[in-house]
Amino acid sequence: MAGGKLQAPRGTFDVLPQDGERREALREASDELLxxxxxxxxxxxxxxxxEVFARGVGQSTDxxxxxxxxxxxxxxxxxxxxxxxxxxxxxxxxxxxxxxxAQPVKLRYWGPFFRHEAPQAGRYRQFNQIGAEALGSDDxxxxxxxxLLLAELLADAEVECRLRLSSLGNAATRAAYGDELRTxxxxxxxxxxxEARGRIDANPLRxxxxxxxxxxxxxxxxxxxxxxxxxxxxxxFAEVRxxxxxxxxxxxxDPTLVRGLDYYTRTVFEFDSPALGAxxxxxxxxxxxxxxxxxxxxPTPGVGWAAGIERILLAGAPGEALGLPVAYVAVTAxxxxxxxxxxxxxxRGRGVKAQMEQAGRSMKGQxxxxxxxxxxxxxxxxxxxxxxxxxxxxxxxxxxIHELLERVAL
Ligand code: HAM
Numbered sequence: 001m002a003g004g005k006l007q008a009p010r011g012t013f014d015v016l017p018q019d020g021e022r023r024e025a026l027r028e029a030s031d032e033l034l035x036x037x038x039x040x041x042x043x044x045x046x047x048x049x050x051e052v053f054a055r056g057v058g059q060s061t062d063x064x065x066x067x068x069x070x071x072x073x074x075x076x077x078x079x080x081x082x083x084x085x086x087x088x089x090x091x092x093x094x095x096x097x098x099x100x101x102a103q104p105v106k107l108r109y110w111g112p113f114f115r116h117e118a119p120q121a122g123r124y125r126q127f128n129q130i131g132a133e134a135l136g137s138d139d140x141x142x143x144x145x146x147x148l149l150l151a152e153l154l155a156d157a158e159v160e161c162r163l164r165l166s167s168l169g170n171a172a173t174r175a176a177y178g179d180e181l182r183t184x185x186x187x188x189x190x191x192x193x194x195e196a197r198g199r200i201d202a203n204p205l206r207x208x209x210x211x212x213x214x215x216x217x218x219x220x221x222x223x224x225x226x227x228x229x230x231x232x233x234x235x236x237f238a239e240v241r242x243x244x245x246x247x248x249x250x251x252x253x254d255p256t257l258v259r260g261l262d263y264y265t266r267t268v269f270e271f272d273s274p275a276l277g278a279x280x281x282x283x284x285x286x287x288x289x290x291x292x293x294x295x296x297x298x299p300t301p302g303v304g305w306a307a308g309i310e311r312i313l314l315a316g317a318p319g320e321a322l323g324l325p326v327a328y329v330a331v332t333a334x335x336x337x338x339x340x341x342x343x344x345x346x347x348r349g350r351g352v353k354a355q356m357e358q359a360g361r362s363m364k365g366q367x368x369x370x371x372x373x374x375x376x377x378x379x380x381x382x383x384x385x386x387x388x389x390x391x392x393x394x395x396x397x398x399x400x401i402h403e404l405l406e407r408v409a410l
Contacts, residue, residue, distance in 0.1 A: 011117070011125030013310075022313055027110060030130050030153055037149055039108035039132050044088035046112060050078040056087025056295055058262025060202040067115040069125075081114035084261065085131045085306055086288060087295070093135050094297035103136030110309075122279035122311050130312075131285075133304030135292065140236050143267040143287060143303050144243030150283050150305050151249055154271055158317035161273040161282055164254040165244075167237040168264050169229045171290055177225045178204060188218045208256040224255040233266055240267050263288040267303065275315040282315055283307025325377060327408050328370035329356040332363065332382030340381045346401060347379075350409040377408045 008014055015023060031041070050070050057063050069081040082088055089107055092098070098105050110130045117123055132149065134142045147163070154161055168174060181204045189197055193212035200207075208219050229237065244251060251269075259268050270284035285305025292300035327347050329340045340356045347354035355373060357366050370378045370390070378388040380395075387407045388395040398404045 009125070011119035011123075013124065013126075019313075022318075023309065026157060026309065026312060027130075029156055030110070031108070033149060033153055033156070034108040034132055037106070037145065039106040039134075042089070042092075042107035042109050043111065044082070044085070044092050044109070046114075047079045047081050048088050048091065050080040052087050052091050052295065053080055053083060056090065056263060056291060057084065060199075061260055061262055063115060063260060067117055069114045069116055083113060083115045085109055085111075085113065085129060086133060086261075086263065086285075086291065086302075086304060089131075089133050089304075090135070090288075090292045090295050090297070090300075090302065093292055093300070094295055099136060099292075099298050099300060101136075104134040104139075104142060105136050106132070106134045107304075108132045120279065122276050122308070122314050124310065128309040129306040130309055131304060131306035133302060135302040136300055138236070138266075138287075138289060138301035140239035140267075141243055143240045144247070144249075146285065146303055146305055147240075147244060147269055148247055148249060150271060150285075150307060153307070154282065154312065154316075157312050159271075159273055159282055159312055159315045160275060161271045161315070163249070163251040163269060163271050164257050165241075165251040165267070165269045166254050166257040167226060167229060167233060167240075167266050168268055168286070169225060169233045170265055173228055173230050173233065174225065174265075177223070177228045180223055180228075181205070181207075184222055185218070191215070191218050205258050208258050219256070226253075226255040236266055259284060259286060263291040263294070265289045269305070271307070273311070273315040276311055279311065281308075282311045325352045325408055326373060326375045327352050327354040327377045327379055328366070328373055328375040329354060329379045329381060330363065330366040330370065331357055332380065336381040339385075340379075343379060343381065343385070343401065343404065346405060347408060350405050352409050379404065379408070 053068060054064055063083045068083055071079055073079055093105065111128060112126055113129050114126050116125055119125060132146060134146065151163065182200055185192065185200050185204055185207060191214045193210055193215045196207040196210050196212065196215045207215060210216060257268055257270060264286045266287040266289065268286035271282050272280040273282045276282060283305055287303040289301040291302060329344045331337055331340045344354045344356040361369060367378065376390055378390065380386045380388065384397050385404060386395055386397050387404060398407060
């Protein structure tokens with residue numbers, strides 16, 4: 001057959017069987033954690049009208065300007081593979097009249113997202129996020145609850161990280177502050193990088209992100225938004241912090257924290273992990289009190305976060321065995337396979353992870369395979385049935401299936 005070697009597209013990856021279990025364990029842990037806090041499972045399509053992101057994420061962001069996978073469908077509509085989940089969640093909130101439900105509406109999601117970025121370790125073009133959103137209330141306890149849930153999720157996954165926290169105030173304060181910052185940046189325009197200079201009009205805040213040395217020096221003397229918050233926003237931020245302080249959650253107040261999306265108001269936060277190097281953001285989010293309205297809904301506050309699943313797994317501790325018993329059912333000769341099959345099924349019925357020999361191995365090969373699978377017990381099916389405990393090395397016959405299950409199951 002003609003043709004070159006086929007590979008997964010640039011910036012994408014396959015989840016191989018040996019990596020799948022850690023992902024599944026993370027999913028189960030996060031479902032439980034968020035479920036206990038009332039965040040219901042929720043899904044939106046992986047593509048939306050381009051308009052959802054253009055209006056939601058913001059025209060001046062890198063995401064909308066450079067990173068979206070946008071295409072036309074056969075009817076000439078412009079569609080975009082979702083680069084993030086919040087705009088779609090708000091679109092669904094409006095479309096389904098969720099403002100009529102009891103508020104806040106708490107949602108959680110898990111799935112693939114797409115950004116056309118330069119691939120490197122921890123940065124992909126198709127990646128997965130776990131996210132949580134609470135719509136319909138501006139109660140500062142929600143901001144704190146969400147931050148603490150993400151902190152707990154990351155701690156469970158053994159991700160070493162630090163939390164940066166700030167407040168962006170409201171749209172009017174931001175606009176006035178934007179003017180003040182623009183005036184300041186123009187007064188020192190010569191010292192700025194070309195990129196920062198080019199963004200003075202559209203997005204002056206991004207200058208705080210710059211790696212350019214003299215831009216950084218200019219930004220060190222720049223006015224800060226946290227010093228300009230109006231009293232209600234300052235009070236809201238103080239309340240969020242009081243909840244976090246009371247819970248013993250550590251954070252760094254970082255007035256230069258800039259998130260790459262335009263919809264944020266009030267609280268913003270990000271968890272960074274040194275284990276990730278340049279791509280240090282493992283998860284982040286904030287409040288977006290104007291977004292639902294911007295997408296055509298009634299004025300509705302909202303707050304949430306998303307975290308990169310690959311980044312959590314990259315930065316976290318290598319997965320530990322779950323501590324459940326694992327049984328391997330070996331046969332001394334092929335005519336015992338029927339019994340082995342039945343025993344394997346009975347073990348699974350008792351919550352034991354069990355596999356039988358299915359590749360025609362010799363007894364030696366079967367024991368090696370049991371070892372590879374991390375078996376805690378090997379059941380040897382022959383004229384009689386024996387159970388070997390792999391920890392103690394003890395091996396002995398069992399009288400019947402009941403004794404077998406007692407020996408293997410916890
Ligand atoms: P974000 O900070 O753009 O926020 O993305 C959240 C997380 O997704 C990042 O911290 C990172 O772990 C992961 N991530 C982003 N881009 C990539 C990539 N190219 N490769 C691998 N992982 C990536 C949002 O998406 C907001 N929707 C969060 C939010 C929810 N704000 C309020 N509600």
